[in-house]
Amino acid sequence: MARLSIYLLGPFHVLRDGSPVIGFESDKARALLAYLALEADRPQPRAYLAGLLWPDYPEQDARHSLRQALSNLRHSIADVDATPPYLQITRDTIQYNRQSDCWLDVHALDALVDACQGHAHRRLDPCPPCIERLHQAVALYRGSFLQGFAPGAGLVFQEWMLLQEECYRRRVAGTLSQLARCHAWRGEHELVLRYARRHVALEPWREEAHRHIMRALALSGQRNAALLQYQCCRRVLADELGVEPEEETVALYRQVRDGADLASLTGLHNLPAPLSPLIGRELELTEIESRLCEPGCRLLALIGPGGAGKTRLALEVARDLAFAGPARAFRDGIYFVPLPASPSVEAKIRAVAEALGLCGSTADRVQGQSSARIALTRQQLLEALRRQRLLLILDGLECLPAGDGFLADLLGAARQAKLLVTSRTRLGLVEEQDYLVAALPLPGGDGGAPYPGIEAA
Numbered sequence: 001m002a003r004l005s006i007y008l009l010g011p012f013h014v015l016r017d018g019s020p021v022i023g024f025e026s027d028k029a030r031a032l033l034a035y036l037a038l039e040a041d042r043p044q045p046r047a048y049l050a051g052l053l054w055p056d057y058p059e060q061d062a063r064h065s066l067r068q069a070l071s072n073l074r075h076s077i078a079d080v081d082a083t084p085p086y087l088q089i090t091r092d093t094i095q096y097n098r099q100s101d102c103w104l105d106v107h108a109l110d111a112l113v114d115a116c117q118g119h120a121h122r123r124l125d126p127c128p129p130c131i132e133r134l135h136q137a138v139a140l141y142r143g144s145f146l147q148g149f150a151p152g153a154g155l156v157f158q159e160w161m162l163l164q165e166e167c168y169r170r171r172v173a174g175t176l177s178q179l180a181r182c183h184a185w186r187g188e189h190e191l192v193l194r195y196a197r198r199h200v201a202l203e204p205w206r207e208e209a210h211r212h213i214m215r216a217l218a219l220s221g222q223r224n225a226a227l228l229q230y231q232c233c234r235r236v237l238a239d240e241l242g243v244e245p246e247e248e249t250v251a252l253y254r255q256v257r258d259g260a261d262l263a264s265l266t267g268l269h270n271l272p273a274p275l276s277p278l279i280g281r282e283l284e285l286t287e288i289e290s291r292l293c294e295p296g297c298r299l300l301a302l303i304g305p306g307g308a309g310k311t312r313l314a315l316e317v318a319r320d321l322a323f324a325g326p327a328r329a330f331r332d333g334i335y336f337v338p339l340p341a342s343p344s345v346e347a348k349i350r351a352v353a354e355a356l357g358l359c360g361s362t363a364d365r366v367q368g369q370s371s372a373r374i375a376l377t378r379q380q381l382l383e384a385l386r387r388q389r390l391l392l393i394l395d396g397l398e399c400l401p402a403g404d405g406f407l408a409d410l411l412g413a414a415r416q417a418k419l420l421v422t423s424r425t426r427l428g429l430v431e432e433q434d435y436l437v438a439a440l441p442l443p444g445g446d447g448g449a450p451y452p453g454i455e456a457a
Helices: 027-038 046-053 059-076 105-118 128-140 155-186 189-202 207-219 223-240 247-257 282-292 310-324 345-355 371-385 406-413
Strands: 004-007 013-016 087-089 093-096 102-104 299-303 334-338 391-395 418-423 432-436
Touching: 004 027, 004 105, 027 046, 027 059, 027 093, 027 102, 027 155, 046 059, 046 093, 046 155, 059 087, 102 105, 105 128, 105 155, 128 155, 155 189, 155 207, 189 207, 207 223, 207 247, 223 247, 282 299, 282 310, 282 418, 282 432, 299 310, 310 334, 310 391, 310 418, 334 345, 345 371, 345 406, 371 406, 406 418
Parallel strands: 004 102, 299 418, 299 432, 334 391, 391 418
Antiparallel strands: 004 013, 087 093
16 A cells, blocks of 8 residues: 655655655646645535635636646546545545545644643653654644745635644744753753744744743853844844843843853752652642642642652642743742751751852851841841742741741742742641641652652651
């Protein structure tokens, strides 16, 4: 059985058993095949096809031209030799036979993207099969729908072509955005550049794609190129939309320009990468995310015994929210703060400040600071948080001394922020919402810490 392969994304191209089909006598025959193949769900009336492709002809002349184009099409693809035939033809209708041995690039692209969207993964980055599907999908997009094709048909056919092009351009652009975001999470800068640049080529006004390029260039040591990318983005937005870049894009430009810590360019988060996927916690993750995203929830505490997996759950929730778009829900970032076991409030304040990049590293810590200095650090932290819309994850909050009021101060100052905390005991705050975490039994032990340097607390 001979396979017919039809390529509509990019220049029109047809193969039969791997060999190019070159017998088409006119673009009208090619247009007829393209339309029938893509609209194969129902029989197409001959009268409609004649009017679609020869709208300026008298009806009898249009029908005659359709018969000639159909004869040439059947001869070119060897329809009479195919079992079953590629075309189902009656006196009144013509239909492409999807039961024949045929392959269409747009159908293949749809199947790959739909399979990924229907797969039961929480995020794309830890799902290699879906990443590979999306790689294959964008590889099928060789260019715009029927690129360079000018069959001389009427306005209705041209509008059909434009509709298909818009549909697949949007679908591919969304897939390229997913891949760029996924590879950014993985730190694979060359792949980020590959897919983000393709995205910009399709949608030059899409700032997210420009930001992906800027970050990947800066993280690859190409700061000047990243700054030039910002200027390109700004020029495109001004020329095409008459607007200035978004606040997030400008903030990223300033970070690159001012030589900010490159680690801060990875998407406004400091979440550690997991060593293995989390299995068996899907219900808990869904419930915690749903609770945390409720408008009235400002403090959600994961309560459970040591070893229950509270830290891992909190980090997975944070990664889900960050991967879905922290710029929308938490525009100023998502930050994980493993609180030190020390009873010192100063140490905990400094841990939060360090996670947010508000002070030096732990190695720079000055021992024995005065009470005035501690108060100043606390006040500076609260003032910085007052303007932030972020998610702050405080891990191990049971170590905080009772009655200190630090957590209440955080909630009072950071009115636009949300806190996700882990603790072995309830906190006793008015704003507190609790989620009880039970230990998940693992055969053969816990297999080690799921994140580098983090125990399953």
